[in-house]
Amino acid sequence: MKKIIIAIGILFTLSSLLTAETVLTLGERESSEIDGMPSNEIKDTMEIPQDTTEFSKKIVPMSEEEQLEYDRQYNQKFFEPWDLGMVMLSQGEKRWQFKYAKDKTYHLDRTRISKSWYKKEIENSNFENSDSVSKPAITIKHTDLKLYPTSEGIYYDPKRTGEGFPFDYNQNSSIHINTPIVVSHYSLDKKWVYAQTSFASGWIRVEDIAFVTEEFQSKFRNDDYSITVKDNLNISDDNGFISLVKIGSIFPIDPKTKKYLLAKKDENGSAYLSKVTVNDIDIIAHKPIKFNSYNLAYISKQLVGEPYGWGGGYQTRDCSALTKDFFAPFGIYLSRNSRQQANNGNQFISIKGMDIKRKQKTILADAKPFRSLLFVPGHIMLYLGERKGEPIILHNYWGVRLKNGTKKVLARAIISSTKPGKELPNIKKRSMLINTLTGIVNF
Numbered sequence: 001m002k003k004i005i006i007a008i009g010i011l012f013t014l015s016s017l018l019t020a021e022t023v024l025t026l027g028e029r030e031s032s033e034i035d036g037m038p039s040n041e042i043k044d045t046m047e048i049p050q051d052t053t054e055f056s057k058k059i060v061p062m063s064e065e066e067q068l069e070y071d072r073q074y075n076q077k078f079f080e081p082w083d084l085g086m087v088m089l090s091q092g093e094k095r096w097q098f099k100y101a102k103d104k105t106y107h108l109d110r111t112r113i114s115k116s117w118y119k120k121e122i123e124n125s126n127f128e129n130s131d132s133v134s135k136p137a138i139t140i141k142h143t144d145l146k147l148y149p150t151s152e153g154i155y156y157d158p159k160r161t162g163e164g165f166p167f168d169y170n171q172n173s174s175i176h177i178n179t180p181i182v183v184s185h186y187s188l189d190k191k192w193v194y195a196q197t198s199f200a201s202g203w204i205r206v207e208d209i210a211f212v213t214e215e216f217q218s219k220f221r222n223d224d225y226s227i228t229v230k231d232n233l234n235i236s237d238d239n240g241f242i243s244l245v246k247i248g249s250i251f252p253i254d255p256k257t258k259k260y261l262l263a264k265k266d267e268n269g270s271a272y273l274s275k276v277t278v279n280d281i282d283i284i285a286h287k288p289i290k291f292n293s294y295n296l297a298y299i300s301k302q303l304v305g306e307p308y309g310w311g312g313g314y315q316t317r318d319c320s321a322l323t324k325d326f327f328a329p330f331g332i333y334l335s336r337n338s339r340q341q342a343n344n345g346n347q348f349i350s351i352k353g354m355d356i357k358r359k360q361k362t363i364l365a366d367a368k369p370f371r372s373l374l375f376v377p378g379h380i381m382l383y384l385g386e387r388k389g390e391p392i393i394l395h396n397y398w399g400v401r402l403k404n405g406t407k408k409v410l411a412r413a414i415i416s417s418t419k420p421g422k423e424l425p426n427i428k429k430r431s432m433l434i435n436t437l438t439g440i441v442n443f
Contacts, residue, residue: 022242022262022276024251026283027234029244034166034307034314037411042400043423044416048387050304052394052415055384056297060368062330064290070443071288071331075225078250078333079180080198082217086134087184087196094130094184094194094201097147098122100169106155108165113154121148124188125203132185136217137195137209138263138271139181141243142315145173145202149192161406162398167310172202173336174312174321176249177235178263181209199324199336210263210271219261219273224253226260227329229295230283231302232315235262235276244315247302248328251276251284260284288331296370299329300382300394308396308411319380322396322413323373326382332443338380341373345441352438359434360418363391366440373441374418376433383440390417393433400424401431 087094101118125148147170148154158164175181181195181204192203212220233245251260260276278284282298289295303326309316317325320341324334334341342348349366351359363374369385374393381395397414399407400421408421418434421427429435 022235022237022264022274024228024233024235024245024260024276024278024284026230026280027232027244029232029315032314034309034316037166037307038409039307039412040408040410042408042410042416042421044420045410045414048392048415048417050415052300052304052384053297055369055387055392056293056300058369058385059291059293059296060371062291062371067288067291067331070333074288074328074331074333075223077198079221081182081196082136082180082212082221084182084196085136086131087182087194087201089196089201091127091130094127095125100147100154104157105169106158106164108153108155108168110158110164121150124149124192125194126185126188127194129185130194133183133193135183135211137181137183137193137211138220139175139177139179139204139208140210140263140265140271141208142177142246142249143175143204143208144171144311144313145175145195145197145200145204146170146192147172147202149187149189149194149203166308166313168313171311171313173197173200174246174315175204177243177245178250180212183209183211198333210265211269212263212271216263216271216273220252220263222252222255224255225287226251226253226284227287227289228284229289229299229329230280231306233283237274246315246325247299248325250287253286285329287329289329291330291370295329299326300370300384303396303413304394304415306396306413308398308413317396317413319396322394323380323382326394327443338375338378341380342375342439342441345373345443347440347442349440349442350438351440356434359437360389360391363418363437363440364389366442367391368442371443374433374437375439375441376436377438379433381433384415387417390419392417401428402426403428 105113153168154170156163184194228249231247235242261273262276263271264274307316312321320338367383372383374381381393384392397410399409403426
């Protein structure tokens with residue numbers, strides 16, 4: 001018999017009716033150029049099973065009370081944009097991305113980006129009219145948060161390692177469907193809105209958001225939420241496909257029908273609630289799900305092998321998006337980037353300056369499987385536990401630095417030691433993760 005994912009709170013039966021207006025089903029991410037990136041093997045990925053199940057059996061338990069407190073904080077943070085009522089950023093914080101106009105950058109086709117292109121996008125950003133809208137809204141699709149109001153990418157020299165595709169510096173983050181936001185203003189061409197989420201700010205396509213009334217907010221923010229626990233789902237209705245849905249997407253539960261609620265947009269641009277039918281088990285559950293071995297393995301195994309997507313581009317994840325989405329079903333809120341996530345736990349243990357042996361010893365003694373992150377400036381990893389005396393991690397990793405300055409590209413989420421690529425004769429040992437790790441973040 002298939003084991004059903006366990007959630008804290010009341011479990012309810014999922015409808016099997018096919019007549020619902022909106023349906024959440026199993027699906028898949030659409031293949032793109034991100035899937036064509038190199039994914040070279042290293043000894044770790046060949047010798048360490050790329051499966052988290054065995055590690056999940058050695059977790060440090062989390063009490064229901066502790067988990068529910070994390071979840072309360074999660075919900076408070078999630079809805080913060082609606083509580084603020086306006087984008088709470090200085091003009092400098094809104095315009096910092098204009099610095100790219102001073103740099104030598106490239107389009108995806110490797111042609112130089114002109115000064116006139118930047119001038120046009122800066123003008124289109126319309127920051128002279130900041131806060132002219134100042135209205136709460138919600139995302140109605142899984143979408144992207146851009147630094148400029150355009151879908152065009154910004155890349156550094158594609159001939160250099162770690163630059164060019166997929167490092168699009170116009171890609172600030174991805175945003176899950178049903179995410180509360182607050183809108184500052186429109187771009188001059190009216191195709192984009194500048195908005196703030198609970199974790200980042202930037203430009204979102206107008207077609208991907210809807211404005212919310214106080215009545216809508218009251219019905220949506222009902223303190224009874226479900227969360228997707230299966231990745232790359234599809235949501236559709238009688239009119240066809242609506243959106244991809246990633247792990248960690250939140251759907252309120254209707255108090256009467258116990259169905260899930262999705263924000264849609266009417267002809268006036270306002271949000272309304274649509275009931276969602278789910279016909280597959282183990283794809284969505286009451287939030288937070290229990291912090292137990294089965295659930296930890298169930299969530300984390302789905303993240304292994306996904307291509308590396310800078311800023312969550314191409315509907316994939318980078319290192320911090322992986323950790324953020326992993327913790328979300330358990331009701332633990334993480335910020336968006338690795339530096340911020342290093343400050344999210346309830347304990348930070350510095351291991352900066354330690355030699356390799358002392359670092360390993362400290363990690364094995366003080367880090368907790370599935371409850372700890374390992375941090376190095378620019379990269380964040382989920383600690384899984386110990387294997388043959390080595391700390392083991394799950395992380396979405398671009399690649400291993402080599403002596404000549406290039407990288408052996410891995411470009412996907414892997415399970416490895418803190419010395420990935422140690423067997424390579426041309427590895428730059430000083431740049432190995434174990435040598436650069438600076439902290440343990442405990443939850």
